[in-house]
Amino acid sequence: MPKMKTSKTAAKRFKTTGTGKLRHEQQNNQHKFEGKSSSRKHRLDRDADVHKGDARKIKRLLAKR
Numbered sequence: 001m002p003k004m005k006t007s008k009t010a011a012k013r014f015k016t017t018g019t020g021k022l023r024h025e026q027q028n029n030q031h032k033f034e035g036k037s038s039s040r041k042h043r044l045d046r047d048a049d050v051h052k053g054d055a056r057k058i059k060r061l062l063a064k065r
Contacts, residue, residue, distance in 0.1 A: 010061035014050065022050035022058055 015023045028036075029044040036044075050058055 004060075004063040006063045007061040010058060014058055014062065015047070016062070022055050023047040024050055 013024060017023060024047060026044045026046070026048050029041075033041055
């Protein structure tokens, strides 16, 4: 069976922590910052955990490097 290739789109969107958890950048954090409060922008700046139900699929897309 051939090797699994890493999905480059998934690799750009998700990061794996040292303990193996998956993290992603939060939505609404790319543009149109004038209409958002500073506290909201600060909160959105942190990465969020990937939902448990999606983690298995995403790990497969990342093809365990």
